Amino acid sequence: MTDPNNLMSAMGGGVDLSGLAQAHQQRQQAAPGAQGAPQGQAGGGAAISLPDAVMSGGEAELEQFSQYSTQVPVLVQVYSQRDPDSIALTPVLEELVRSADGRLIMLRIDADAHPQLGGQPSVLALVGGRPVPLFQGNPPRDQIVQVVNELIQVAAQQDVTGQAVITGADAAGTGEPAPKPIPPLHQEAQDALARGDVEAAKAAYEQALKESPADDDAKVGLSQVNLLVRLQGKTLQEIRDRAAKDPNSIEAQFDVADLDLSGGHVDDAFNRLLALFSKVDSENKNEVRERILELFDVVGPTDARVIRARQQLTNLLFA
Structure with missing residues (x-):
């Protein structure tokens, strides 16, 4: 896995998250004491409540999940329905994220629908608002499990040890039903x-x-x-x-x-x-x-x- 201290490494054609890194630095400058907040409240934010540990979205959701990552480590999968690796990789990542009981959440971004966010399918992490490139393609499952475990450990070293509350219903209280179960x-x-x-x-x-x-x-x-x-x-x-x-x-x-x-x-x-x-x-x-x-x-x-x-x-x- 990429060295977490080298957070601006090239993504090899993936998502350009330099804007998120800059936003994180600005937040840190505005609130330099935010690091090391109590468990589940890193960065001083409210507790995270989500309908599912795996969500889909675009630029606005990416910014929101960047903020969530000050409390809980975030996986970001940039995928394409035209890419066989994306098709095979998605259920593996979703299973690992959902089995983490809120200690890890994931945002999925359709590269075809949001070309401004990047081109090639890839997987990265957000820890404390900062991007960490992980891998491209579809590595063997045991390697993915190792990367995810390392990600959680790296997040813990940076006091990002919160836990998202997965409600199964719309977190904003709009009354929308939870997604239908997979047949x-x-x-x-x-x-x-x-x-x-x-x-x-x-x-x-x-x-x-x-x-x-x-x-x-x-x-x-x-x-x-x-x-x-x-x-x-x-x-x-x-x-x-x-x-x-x-x-x-x-x-x-x-x-x-x-x-x-x-x-x-x-x-x-x-x-x-x-x-x-x-x-x-x-x-x-x-x-x-x-x-x-x-x-x-x-x-x-x-x-x-x-x-x-x-x-x-x-x-x-x-x-």
Whole structure:
């Protein structure tokens, strides 16, 4: 884990938290005696009450959680639904945070919805209002557990030893209900991803769709897991070499599109498959169309790139 004293280390393309660090310094200058406050009240703030130990948000929530971190250490996950590592990492982090009984909280930031906060998916911490880069990608679970334990220890060394109260209801008293529980088969799929068993996750989502064909969340989850399954055991170089050697191979072009999508090159993936759809004979057009539609599900139906590519596909279908 990054040395907590080197809090302004580069994030390697992740979230730019220099503004938070500056805000923290200003608060410290305004209240230099804030360090070392009693347990649960570090920084002199009110006790933290949250509906869930894991929350989602953007710039305003990031600033709020920076303030919370003077009392309780905070994990920040910058994620993307187009990134397989993000998909696999999320249930692991959520499980660890929720099992900490309020001694650790987490803010999730959608990098696609909040591009001003950073580009690449990554995980960092906030301790005492200061950012601590942790890791990128999806390390093995035991390494993540070690990092989280070290984070709590580092926070304790800095007297950040509070405990958030998880209410299960809206903390602001608006009367909004707590989030709906995750359906059992969805939870089974997420648990399988957390332990790296993508085949079990696929089976769980398939069963969910069998029981409820209109379950859109299961459909998206299955599409994301299928992408992980297809890329397993294949290297970037192998995929690109095969496509270059056999440009007429549908499967080879499918693999490159999967690779592009997993790397965030969404337009490249769609354009490749749309071009392939135009070239293949009538017998193979439906196969290519089905793969394009599946990748639409991975990215999400409201994404501008999906909307644009869907229109192009429609034009090709009726050309």
